[in-house]
Amino acid sequence: MGRKQVIKENKVSEIHSFNLGGYNQKVLIEGKSKDLPIVITFHGGPGSPLPFSVGARGMFPEFTEKFIMVYWDQLGCGINNYPLDKNFTIDKFATMAIDLINNIKSLFPSNKLYVFATSWGSILSAKVLERCPNIVNGVVVSGQIIKDIIFNDEVINALSQTKLSKDKIEAIRKINTDNFTFKDLEMISDYLRKYTYAYTNKKGKQISIAKLILGLMMSPDYKFKDFKAVMKNGYTNNTFIWNGILNVDLSRVLKEIEIPYIILQGDTDIIAPTSWVKELVDRSSNSNLKCYVVENTGHIPGQELVDRIIKELLNLAYVK
Template identity: 25%
Template structure:
């Protein structure tokens, strides 16, 4: 059984109450050439005529496909849900990935190409975009550049300015360490000062700060580790153990090649307007992408419609931590208000 799980993965068919495959459903786990290399897609939906929902994962490199079976099944009844393992991430990871191609402009190009592929395949004109963390850096840039292809944009843990992001996140970990009297945390965190300016290319410092941020509940509310979610990932039918090893390797590749580039992001100055409906979904306890920056951006952002939605029992992962509420928002609000 272990050896089977090591290499094998597939996505199950969508069946009706009688156990028969729904004739209009779509369930594919496939690689597609995007940007000159093979990249993997998990596409699922009860009806191939439903609108397309493209999920842009975080990280960079932190794929969300392994969690789809747990958190996205309700969405599949109303959308064609597309999880894309981006260049260098998850199933799309390869030792042969050209590190020079791991740049923000190339990811924008990849996303645009993928949207065109999906629109053509499913005979539609637009997609919905959900961007989580790094995925909303990419999503905001794509929506800004190609609004004519987008029904609406949903940002989870919205990124605004990485330099300010890291300063606030770091200060939260210092404050929590002092409050809890955690001398070990304080000692390790103080060695990073001034963070992040000491060295914005130092992903080891980033990982150390995020280790303590996770322990202090600023990533997952009421959890001190990723273990509950790792167990979910290991249960995914769509990802083998080999794929999950690539997941880990892809995170390292993506961060090492792209982290410095993210310090160029300042959306308040760079993207003051989006020409599609915008929904920010923010965890009340999020210090991975601090909610106060998202509030500031939201208040200054011009859009035909915009809404800021709080998740009171979440930190950085409201689409997992409060997934039923998140799914309801997409189905009962975003889909109804922004289908055009």
């Protein structure tokens, strides 16, 4: 079925403007029917509204057949591009996320409501539940951040096994949360992409980025400036939010989760180390908190992980 036909057949397919954290922001809501369970997406990055964005109307029928999907380009990117300064903290974005959930609840008071979050978005999902433990019915996460993202021993050990010189490895060792620059983050990320499977595991089936980009370019809702702001936006060269990310520790929050919280981790993810997530879940003795490892997958979801996301959301929403 073509994209136009998917949009035509969706009984819910509309852009809403909500005041989130004091800022008017546009959100896309779409689904096959009005009585479906709802999934709100918290994208990663920060500032990377892919694959689920306000420009993605009609692009994911595998989701909208079973769920009403809510796509939010977080303030500072995409259709909600905005200059961000030091006042935009993790807590401020968590407030926006809570406001979004409450607005969706007002529109669909009888529907069950879930969150799908990835990477940076997983910080928001945990922070939302820290403040409002039962605000949604369940959460599915990929690439859960706990603490020490990027600047950790697993990254150093992996890079030490590559072609990088000892001098470069020693220079990376000296970078920490107190002295890093945005260029440092870009450099380490580039090395990880080039020499490891930390971000993308080439053994697994990949999502077509070209298809996603083309879909956004052809979006009925994006203007060209919105498309540009998917990649270059208020987060570009922004170290304020990264300071918060690099210093966050969600260990206690996750251990105390009160609703079903399903974490899907790639087996080669060392950005948010999978071994750390598994250890935390195993030690938590919390039946709400579960972790499943997806093979041939890094921090960025491949097709296997996307398929597993759908499966876990269906289990939460439809299996009693």
